[in-house]
Amino acid sequence: MTGKGYLLGELAVVAGAELRGDPAYRIRALAPLETAGSGDLTFYQDARLRGRLMANQAGAVILTPAAAQTFPGQCLLTANPYAAFARVMQYLYPPLVPRPGLHHTAQLARDAQIDPSARVDAYVQVGAGAVVAAEVWLEAGTFIGAAVEVGRGSHLYPGVKVYAGCKLGAHCILHAGAVIGADGFGFAEADGQFLKIPQVGRVRIGDNVEIGANTCIDRGVLDDTCIEDGVKMDNLVQIGHNVRIGAHSVIAGQTGIAGSTRIGRHCRIGGQVGITGHIEIADGCVIAGQSAVTHSLRRAGIYSGVIPAQEVSRWRRIAARFDGLDLLFRRVRRLERGAGENLSTNGESSDRE
Known part of the structure; x- marks a missing residue:
């Protein structure tokens, strides 16, 4: 943030919230509810923290109209305080805009297409026929395989690996160590040995997808593994071959999804969830952390449960x-x-x- 801060009235517009207070009041920082002081903006949404709300010294609080009825301080009133706070954070802390250019250590295939507005950092490799669109940022050590497409404005952090033929949509974020398009775990048993099944599909990722550090998404056997628009994945998630994840679903860390499973849209999957293969999860399902899902969930709802192995x-x-x-x-x-x-x-x- 700037040294002078921002006017509270300006931030109310950014948040899409109704202002109760002085529009000329200056906000100099964002802070948690527990430590916010004069000049800070914070938010309140959890009723369990009501005592902290009433005791806090923040310059202003983003909260619901109902919660504001007994709060005497300056407020930004909205039905969704957390989302409003996120909008303010995006406004005050916009993403870095990289300076275009190709580092001299980058290895680029002759027929790779790199948009002039893209940034390619040290020791990046881009394979034959790959397409890197406008405003893409490939950080150090990233590998882009042959015929890969990276959509406009996407940001790949250091050490991301995208295998041949995979496609990333626009404005995706892939954190360090993510691997896209490794072979799925496909083997056929014969005479006490395992024969490898060639994995000749791809991974197709939609727009505005974020993939956490060291998450792995396997390529399909024949068809593609598909991640639809707006999906968000945490670190250390494993997505098996031919999985399809519906738009705007979120998946927390250490979750594993076995091959050929279909996850619906707007699903929420907690950490350390295990989902077996060849099943379907309906739109809008919520699966609590550490749950074991062994059969299709065909209706939206909240699901939980795990029993130790025996x-x-x-x-x-x-x-x-x-x-x-x-x-x-x-x-x-x-x-x-x-x-x-x-x-x-x-x-x-x-x-x-």
Whole structure:
């Protein structure tokens, strides 16, 4: 931020929020609710932090109209404080715009197409027939394979590897160490050995996708692995071959998705989730962290659950009985209620005698 700061009225417009306070008040920094002081802007959205809201000394707080009813300080009022805060942060801390140019150590195939406005840093390799669009930034040590397409304004951090034939959309962000298009885990067993199945599909990534550090997305066997627009992945996520992830879904770290699974749009998948292959997850599903998903989820909802590994025949017996547990519970409850009524009746008879 600049030394003079920003007018609160200006930030209200950026946030798309209604101002309650002095539009000429200067905001000099953004800060967490716990430490914000005079001249700072913060946000409040979690009702569990109500005490901190009332005690804070921030210059202004972004919060909902309902929460502001008992808050006496300056406010930016909006239905979604976190999103409004994100807009302000983007405004105050815009992404770096790299200076175009090719580092002298970069290795570029003769027929690679590099837009003049792109930046290619030290020791980058770009293969034959690759296309690097306008305003792309390839940081040091990135590898772009043959016939890869990198869309406009995308930013690949150091050490990203994009294998041959893969396609990245516009304004994607790939963090350090991400690997796009490695072979899927495809083997056929024969005579006690495993025969490798050639993985001849690609990975196709839509626009505005962000992929975390050391995340791996495998190429398809015959068809492509597809990541649709707006998907966000955390670090250390594994996406198997021929997976399709619907637009604007988010996936937290250390999640693994096995091959040929279809994830719907606007899904939210927590950390360390394991999803088996060849199943479908409906649009709008929320899967809690450390859950094990072993069958299709065909309706939107919130899902959770994991049981430690055990001997497979025992596990299958237990799993087969899960569906009957609710029916068994209701039958037991009816029996208990019936027994209670009988005991009550018998007690009254004994008293009369």
